[in-house]
Amino acid sequence: MYESMLKVINGYGLVSGFAVIGVTMWVSYWLSAKLTKGRLHGSAIAIFLGLVLAYVGGVTTGGQKGLVDISLLSGIGLLGGAMLRDFAIVATAFGVNVEELKRAGLSGVISLFVGIVSSFVAGVALALAFGYTDAVSLTTIGAGAVTYIVGPVTGAAIGASSEVMALSIAAGLVKSIAVMILTPFVAPLIGLNNPRTAVIFGGMMGTSSGVAGGLAATDPKLVPYGCLTAAFYTALGCLLGPSLLFLSVRGITG
Amino acid sequence: MIIYGVAFLALCTLAGLFIGEVLGKLIGVPANVGGVGIAMLLLIFIGSYLNKRGLFDKKSEQGVEFWSAVYIPIVVAMAAQQNVAGALSGGPMAILAGLAAVGLGFALVPMLDRLGQPKTKTAAPSKPIPSTQR
Numbered sequence: 001m002y003e004s005m006l007k008v009i010n011g012y013g014l015v016s017g018f019a020v021i022g023v024t025m026w027v028s029y030w031l032s033a034k035l036t037k038g039r040l041h042g043s044a045i046a047i048f049l050g051l052v053l054a055y056v057g058g059v060t061t062g063g064q065k066g067l068v069d070i071s072l073l074s075g076i077g078l079l080g081g082a083m084l085r086d087f088a089i090v091a092t093a094f095g096v097n098v099e100e101l102k103r104a105g106l107s108g109v110i111s112l113f114v115g116i117v118s119s120f121v122a123g124v125a126l127a128l129a130f131g132y133t134d135a136v137s138l139t140t141i142g143a144g145a146v147t148y149i150v151g152p153v154t155g156a157a158i159g160a161s162s163e164v165m166a167l168s169i170a171a172g173l174v175k176s177i178a179v180m181i182l183t184p185f186v187a188p189l190i191g192l193n194n195p196r197t198a199v200i201f202g203g204m205m206g207t208s209s210g211v212a213g214g215l216a217a218t219d220p221k222l223v224p225y226g227c228l229t230a231a232f233y234t235a236l237g238c239l240l241g242p243s244l245l246f247l248s249v250r251g252i253t254g
Numbered sequence: 255m256i257i258y259g260v261a262f263l264a265l266c267t268l269a270g271l272f273i274g275e276v277l278g279k280l281i282g283v284p285a286n287v288g289g290v291g292i293a294m295l296l297l298i299f300i301g302s303y304l305n306k307r308g309l310f311d312k313k314s315e316q317g318v319e320f321w322s323a324v325y326i327p328i329v330v331a332m333a334a335q336q337n338v339a340g341a342l343s344g345g346p347m348a349i350l351a352g353l354a355a356v357g358l359g360f361a362l363v364p365m366l367d368r369l370g371q372p373k374t375k376t377a378a379p380s381k382p383i384p385s386t387q388r
Contacts, residue, residue, distance in 0.1 A: 021327045021334075028330075043326045050333030058339025067334040080331025086290050088328045090267045091321035093294035094301065101298075111366050118362055119355035126351040144348075145355040153284055170344020173337055174352025180333060182356065190363045200366045204359040208290070209332055216329045223325065224294060231291030235278060238285045 006072070013075030020076060024049055044184040044217035051177060089212060092224040097195065101225065104199035108229040111203030116237050119146045119206070120245055123171055135250040137164045142249070143241040144168025145175060147207045149234050154241030176210035183214030192218060195225045202226030206233025259310075259317020266297040 009016045028049055029042030054066025063069030068077035078084070123145025124138050132138055140160035144151025144167065151168030154160075160168075183192070183201075191197050202211050202225065211230040215223045270293020277287035297318075304310040342349065 017331060018327075021331050024330060024334075025327055043330070046326070046330045047333045050330045051336060051338055054334050054336045055338040055342070057334075058337060064337045064340055065335045066338060073334075076331045076334050080328055080333070080335050084328050085332050086271070086293075087263065087267055088321050088325040089290055090270065090293045090297055091263055091318050092325055093297045094315075094318045094322055096294070096298050098298060098302070107366060107369070110369070111363075114362060114366060115359060118358045122354035122358050123351045126347055126354055130347040141347075141351060145351045149285065167344055167348050170341050170348035171351040171355075173341035174344065174349050175355050177336060177338060177341055178353055178356045179359075182360070186360050190360055191367060192363065197363060197367050201363050204363055204366070205356070209336065213329050213333055216326050220326060228291045228294050231274075231294070232288040235274075235281075235283050235285040235287040238283045239281060 009072055010074070014078045015075070016073075017075035017077075017079035020073060021079060041184060041217055043220070047180050047213050047217050051180065085209075085212065089223070089227045092220075093228070095221070096224045096228075100195040101199070101228070104196040104225070107196065108199040108203050111200040112206070112229060112233055112236055115204035115206050115233065116146050116240055117245075118204075119175070120241075123168075124249065132164075133253065135246065135253045136160050138253065139241070139246045139249045140164050140168045141171060142245065143237065144171040146172070146237040146241065147234050148172025148176065150237035150241050153238045154246070157242035158246050172207070175205075176207040179205050179207055179210030180213035180217065183210075184217040187218045192222070195222065198222035198225035199229050202229035203233065206230050206237070208234070256313055256317040256320075259314035259319075260321070261317075262301070262304075262310075262314070263297065263318050263321060266300065267293045269293065270296055 025042070025046050028046035032038055032040055032042035032045050050067075057067035057070050057073070058064070061069040065077060067073050120142040123142035126145075127138050127141040132141065136158050137160060139158060140151060140155035141164060143154035148169045149172070151172050152165050155165040155168055187193065192201055198215060201215070205211050205214070208227065208230050211226045212223065215226045270291070271286060271289035273292050274286040274289025278285055281287060301310065341352070
């Protein structure tokens, strides 16, 4: 009995993924309607549930891929992997208003630079506060606060120690998870309810999974605008991290 | 046919990611430079061109709309495979650094929004007064 079930679920991973995520969505929308009277989006609850399950998965298996490390649930890895995620994000562009996009274009570019520099400064400030003084560690931790990809890429380029690299990845992960959870609550306070601010938001936060999840939980209509700018963030961060940002930090710390 | 829409979406995605990879190589960055964003722009512009010439019918559109509609479940599946345990095991510095970056990012969104606003629109005096006059 049990073996037959395992065989089916493992052999049809993606299909099982659809089933598990579908049930999660149903539960979340039910909770949203019953407990919050719809004030908190069902998608926000679903994403939060996903993160909680990922934590449970990570703690029980000791792996790095959350729930997917539980072999029965590996199909979720296919469904939420980079391939289908990017495919679906591109599909959301179908409803984009070109005029809105043009009007926000320049602000989007500015926000990319401001977003990278401000995240970097925040990361460096915290690293300073916790007693790091060498330019390499400061830069790597600051770059980790940009995204969890910029951190290790920068660290590898300037020769950071592996502990500092691990810290920078953790900082980036915290950022991306915090964006997913907090965005629906902060959105009304910062006017995140139109394509223009969504473009700016994408450039300010930049973590593609954070922006994708945060906007989905806030208002799905805003997703393509934010994801469009966020798509350029990590690459720009990888470009600036080991060069301009590292040189500035080295210039200041001497 | 629906598959035309799905194939069109697939071609835009692949082309965008390919351009992003090549750009990364050219600039010398070990990352895809805006691949998803370029793919979105391709979809928007080629899609509206085909639409105007009547080459993209309702059925084909459904092939793109389906994937746009399952976007949220896919993001939930994505959330379920984040390394949350790893993030929290980074200790207080990593957690505070991540949160500080997010807080600063949120705080700067309204500022940038005001900054780039076309002049005719900022003329509306009601909004900026309370924060600037204090």
